[in-house]
Amino acid sequence: MPSAADLRRAAGAVALAAVLAVGGAPAPDAGAATRARVCVTSTVVLDSPGGFTVGYLFRGDRVTISRRSKNRKWARVSTPTDLRGWVRAKNLCRR
Amino acid sequence: MNVLTSSTTDAQLVAAYRAGDTRAFDAIHDRYQARLERFARRMLQANPAVVEDVVQESMLRASRALLRDDRHIELKPWLYRLTRNCALDEISRVRTDSFALDDDTGLELVGPVALQPEDASEQRTSVRETLADLAALPESQRHALVRREVDGLSHEQIAGELGITPQATRSLVFRARTSLMQEREARTVDCEGVRVDLLRAHDERRRASAASLRHVAHCGACRAFRRDLKRMRHAAAIMIPGPLLVLGLGSIKIGGTVVAGKKAAAVAGIAAVGVAGLGTQVFGPGDPSPVPVQSKAVPQGQLAQGQPIPAGTAVVRQVLELQAGALQRRELTMTCPPGTRVADLLPPAGAKLAVTYAAPTVVGATRAARVRFAPADLPAPARVTLTMLCKRPAASGSIVAADQRAAARPTHRVIADDALLRDAPRGDAASGSVRRGQPVAVRARDGAWSRVVTDTGERGWIASRDLAPLP
Numbered sequence A: 001m002p003s004a005a006d007l008r009r010a011a012g013a014v015a016l017a018a019v020l021a022v023g024g025a026p027a028p029d030a031g032a033a034t035r036a037r038v039c040v041t042s043t044v045v046l047d048s049p050g051g052f053t054v055g056y057l058f059r060g061d062r063v064t065i066s067r068r069s070k071n072r073k074w075a076r077v078s079t080p081t082d083l084r085g086w087v088r089a090k091n092l093c094r095r
Numbered sequence B: 001m002n003v004l005t006s007s008t009t010d011a012q013l014v015a016a017y018r019a020g021d022t023r024a025f026d027a028i029h030d031r032y033q034a035r036l037e038r039f040a041r042r043m044l045q046a047n048p049a050v051v052e053d054v055v056q057e058s059m060l061r062a063s064r065a066l067l068r069d070d071r072h073i074e075l076k077p078w079l080y081r082l083t084r085n086c087a088l089d090e091i092s093r094v095r096t097d098s099f100a101l102d103d104d105t106g107l108e109l110v111g112p113v114a115l116q117p118e119d120a121s122e123q124r125t126s127v128r129e130t131l132a133d134l135a136a137l138p139e140s141q142r143h144a145l146v147r148r149e150v151d152g153l154s155h156e157q158i159a160g161e162l163g164i165t166p167q168a169t170r171s172l173v174f175r176a177r178t179s180l181m182q183e184r185e186a187r188t189v190d191c192e193g194v195r196v197d198l199l200r201a202h203d204e205r206r207r208a209s210a211a212s213l214r215h216v217a218h219c220g221a222c223r224a225f226r227r228d229l230k231r232m233r234h235a236a237a238i239m240i241p242g243p244l245l246v247l248g249l250g251s252i253k254i255g256g257t258v259v260a261g262k263k264a265a266a267v268a269g270i271a272a273v274g275v276a277g278l279g280t281q282v283f284g285p286g287d288p289s290p291v292p293v294q295s296k297a298v299p300q301g302q303l304a305q306g307q308p309i310p311a312g313t314a315v316v317r318q319v320l321e322l323q324a325g326a327l328q329r330r331e332l333t334m335t336c337p338p339g340t341r342v343a344d345l346l347p348p349a350g351a352k353l354a355v356t357y358a359a360p361t362v363v364g365a366t367r368a369a370r371v372r373f374a375p376a377d378l379p380a381p382a383r384v385t386l387t388m389l390c391k392r393p394a395a396s397g398s399i400v401a402a403d404q405r406a407a408a409r410p411t412h413r414v415i416a417d418d419a420l421l422r423d424a425p426r427g428d429a430a431s432g433s434v435r436r437g438q439p440v441a442v443r444a445r446d447g448a449w450s451r452v453v454t455d456t457g458e459r460g461w462i463a464s465r466d467l468a469p470l471p
Helices: A004-024 B010-018 B022-043 B048-068 B075-096 B117-136 B139-149 B155-162 B166-188 B191-203 B210-218 B220-239
Strands: A034-038 A042-046 A053-058 A062-068 A074-078 A084-088 A092-094 B270-273 B278-283 B313-322 B331-335 B341-350 B355-358 B368-373 B382-391 B412-414 B418-422 B430-435 B439-446 B449-454 B459-463 B467-469
Touching: A053 A084, A074 B430, A084 B430, B010 B022, B010 B048, B010 B075, B022 B048, B022 B075, B048 B075, B075 B117, B075 B139, B117 B139, B117 B166, B139 B155, B139 B166, B155 B166, B166 B210, B191 B210, B191 B220, B191 B313, B191 B382, B210 B220, B313 B331, B331 B382, B341 B355, B341 B368, B368 B382, B412 B439, B418 B449, B430 B449, B430 B459
Parallel strands: A053 B341
Antiparallel strands: A034 A062, A034 A092, A042 A053, A042 A084, A053 B355, A062 A074, A074 A084, B270 B278, B278 B313, B313 B382, B331 B368, B341 B382, B355 B368, B412 B467, B418 B430, B418 B459, B439 B449, B449 B459
């Protein structure tokens, strides 16, 4: 019978794994596209990380990630509106 | 009567006055003035001058009315009624003079119950609003309602006073109550909805709904909004050549130009698209920004709500009403004023629907933006306000504000629609994008690749074939 502490540790490990699966997964810089969804209240879509706002996505909206920036802070995505833009990677979760 | 004392009754004073003894009315005045002033002060703002004037007016009316006939009068309640009516007249007069009803001054609320400050404030506001609504009623309605509700008279008694049938007084009271309830309801209506109606009415050249107009009568901000709409039409009619004014077959477009930062030339435009009551507002240089703006297109990268919009910049807003169910209309076009180009899409307000620019929109290059919603199924009707920033490009084609622009002098512009800024020549990794028309400074070349710095300050490699030298 696992103790409460064991259960807490297990839950923590699962949560950590979930976070890594999104932010720290070996997502390719290019090539195979991965699907994700917005997991914050809202996020902006930029034409480039240092550029202009070209759209808004809300929690639950699904995107396809085509690549990530070198520093892995930004994800290049295709939006449900067929727009390609850049979104902060931390605002996305694996579907 | 030869001797008037404090023990002389009201009836005796009235009789003496009617018999020609003017001192009797002085005695009535002295007996009731202070009490009537206290009463009037409850109804009016705590302004001694106004309170005294109102009581003087009621006394004047009393002096005339008492001599008009010899019918029996219960002096005390009659004087209070006269004072009440004078106070309502005063409130009505002030209201007609467009006095702000939502100011901070309030009625003194007197009563046996000690209220919490916030409750008392709320109640004062409610009383003030009710009195203002009452004062705004047509005189016959107001009289009938006050006599019925406050004095408790029967419809027959009111009918006798007004010289009409009891059925007619019932109708007056009913209409008065209905008006008061509608006024109260109008105050609580959402400003955004009223403005949509005002925009639609303005566009369709008709009168706005009665409910909206009632709200406008109470809401200073919406009144200003309506005034601006009217002013805009007058200004635009002067500036716009005749043929433009007859474009409006379902889509009236009164265009403003954003040139040299002149407000007169940057008057807003109104456009309406026939479907779902869409209304567009354009805010030009010098106009207060309707929303906070964060963008590289404006100096210091931000503009607070209400701050004047900088020269060469415009904000375009479009309000959409969406019906419940599957989103039928997923795209619309928003157009920047002449001379400007599409910049940022600003945060939408209302329903949380994914929305982005869509092809062929190119930031900094096109004047019109196609805006697209993601497929959605709305459980209920919704409203969305879309806002877009427009910017006049610099000579280089950049829409980045001068103080936000990269120091590097641009030498080329991008001729590909959407190219990646790669981390290395021939490499696949990329950390940004460039768009058609964006000015860049070429810093180095490596075969078919150029290392560039964009006008936003981003760096990377791009295929040289995607660049054209600036003239």
